Amino acid sequence: MIRENLKAAQIEAMKNKDKARLGAIRMILAKVKDRDIELRTASEQPDDDVLVTEVLMKMAKQRRESIQMFNDGGREEKAAEEQAELDVIEDFLPKQMDEGEMNAAIAQVKADVGAESIKDMGKVMAELKARHAGQMDFGKASGLVKASFG
Known part of the structure; x- marks a missing residue:
């Protein structure tokens, strides 16, 4: 389900010529594909939505850490780039509990x-x-x- 949403969003971003969103979605799909390859030899295959969600959560955590480091280092432009990627990643994550x-x-x-x-x-x-x-x-x-x- 999430994987299909990502692919549809990729096509939509291409049609809208939204390069920033398209780049972020392609990066997400590449990470998901890497995870698929890692799991080829695994004895148990996780549910597809669980797999994609795990990848998205890990990517979101990495972006939050990067944003913090860039802000601490005075690199606001890089922090803004990471924030833009984080926003796209969070679009595909299930709603988080408060x-x-x-x-x-x-x-x-x-x-x-x-x-x-x-x-x-x-x-x-x-x-x-x-x-x-x-x-x-x-x-x-x-x-x-x-x-x-x-």
Whole structure:
């Protein structure tokens, strides 16, 4: 589904002669193809939307880090380029949960798996990743899970 949306957006960007968007979409598709090639020898193939979402999340994280570094280094023009790419990447990502939704999901998962102490954090994180892949920032979720046990 996401892969088809990317291909349709690529065609639309070509028709509209939107070079910046087209370049970003082509870069995304290239990363997805690289990931496909990596997984050729894997014993289990993930769901296509999960695979594409993982690639998009990784790319978005890289762009955010680059934007921070460019801003810290006084390279606003490069930060703006990265922000433009990030905007295109985020167009294809599923809607991200806000902190309240993340806390509700964490509480639900904790109840479902019977987590009672920080020792159960791994079980909670694994279940969150299974249920909400692509919908939450797991770096932030990890802190929220840890705080929920405190």
